[in-house]
Every structure is written in C-alpha cells, then in structure tokens.
Amino acid sequence: MSRIGKRPIAVPDKVSVTIDNQHVAVKGPKGELSRVLPAGITVVQDGGTLQVVRENESRSLRQLHGLCRTLVANMVEGVSQGFQKKLEIQGVGYRARVDGRNLVLVVGYSHEVKIEPPAGTQMAVDGNVNITVSGIDKELVGNLAAKIRAVRPPEVYKGKGIRYAGEVVRRKAGKAGKK
Incomplete structure (x- = not known):
C-alpha cells in the first residue's frame, strides 16, 4: 500500500x-x-x-x-496558508517590474517580455531583481514560476539569468580555465 x-x-x-x-x-x-x-x-x-x-x-x-x-x-x-515561489534575477541591466497585473522583464532581449499571470495568482517585485509568485493553487504557482524562469534560464559561464531563490547553478570554467 x-x-x-x-x-x-x-x-x-x-x-x-x-x-x-x-x-x-x-x-x-x-x-x-x-x-x-x-x-x-x-x-x-x-x-x-x-x-x-x-x-x-x-x-x-x-x-x-x-x-x-x-x-x-x-x-x-x-x-x-497559500503558496509562494521566489525568483532572483542576476545580470547587469536585468530587472523586472509589475505593470498592472502583468510582470515586465528586461533580461537582455531587444524587447521587454510581458507575462500575464493566470487568475488566482499574484506577482510582486522587490528591489527590481526579486520576484515573488503567490497564490492558493500550488500547481498554478509552480507553473508560473517555471514560465518566468524559462524566459532567461541561468547560463553556466557567468550565471546571468533568472533563477529560483537558493538555486545553485553549476558554473563552467570557460576558455581561460582550460589549460
């Protein structure tokens, strides 16, 4: 059983x-x-x-x-109690803001990326780089956080991108460390 x-x-x-x-x-x-x-x-x-x-x-x-x-x-x-997921943005010039209900991300593309949350979820931005997704449905909160992270996942050489709070990104050495 x-x-x-x-x-x-x-x-x-x-x-x-x-x-x-x-x-x-x-x-x-x-x-x-x-x-x-x-x-x-x-x-x-x-x-x-x-x-x-x-x-x-x-x-x-x-x-x-x-x-x-x-x-x-x-x-x-x-x-x-509700559920929440926290995300962090790392990278020079990378930032986020809330415009009405939508989240607007500036993460190195030639355009801003707008994400509209589904009903029953809320998003908040703290200090331009900390995003909090909250709601009562764990599935919706997790899917929305994954959708935000997928806009610019953290890359392995400099670590720039959007990551979950506390997520450890394995870094690669790059050309100079190959010797």
Whole structure:
C-alpha cells in the first residue's frame, strides 16, 4: 500500500471540506479550490481529518493513491496558508517590474517580455531583481514560476539569468580555465 496515501490529512478549523462522490471542494480564508478525483479513489472525512481510500488493489489505483492524497493535502494547505515561489534575477541591466497585473522583464532581449499571470495568482517585485509568485493553487504557482524562469534560464559561464531563490547553478570554467 502507498505509504503517502495512507497518511491522514489534518483539516484546520477555518477550512471546510465538501465531498460529493469524486468531487472534492475545499473552502478556507484564502479562497476556494475544487478537484475531481479519478474513479476508484474516494475521500472520507472523519472529524478533523481526511483519509484518501482506494476501492481495490489494481495497479492503476495504487499509482494514483499517493498522488490524489498529495493533491487534496495541497488544496487544504493552499486555502489556509497559500503558496509562494521566489525568483532572483542576476545580470547587469536585468530587472523586472509589475505593470498592472502583468510582470515586465528586461533580461537582455531587444524587447521587454510581458507575462500575464493566470487568475488566482499574484506577482510582486522587490528591489527590481526579486520576484515573488503567490497564490492558493500550488500547481498554478509552480507553473508560473517555471514560465518566468524559462524566459532567461541561468547560463553556466557567468550565471546571468533568472533563477529560483537558493538555486545553485553549476558554473563552467570557460576558455581561460582550460589549460
């Protein structure tokens, strides 16, 4: 049995969970999320905890068990606390700003790159080089941060580009260090 799938999910006091067959809706102080689980996977509410249960031991349900438990746990955490990803810009002249809801990046191209966030996510820029992506849906926050990083990933010779906060970029020596 899945070790992750067996773990119960603690539901905070401010969060309410509605289960209707395969449809799970979670409502909390930060917002509301819902998801339809695959057939054969059900969520059982027992007081202040949730348990994800599969109906049989088929291979496909065993594969989905831990995933569904993690998705429901992320929904509960998202509506109660929210998620955020931080990115850093490194490079001379590289900077970012927020224009309305859009993020505008100046990262060495002949034009500015504008990124429009999906509904339910927010972006903030601190000091022209620190970007914070936040929201209640972990999948949307992670995808938006990856989309921003993909505009100019860090290069290996000088380390210029957009990277996650705390990300370590392996550097290459270049021509001079080849001797």
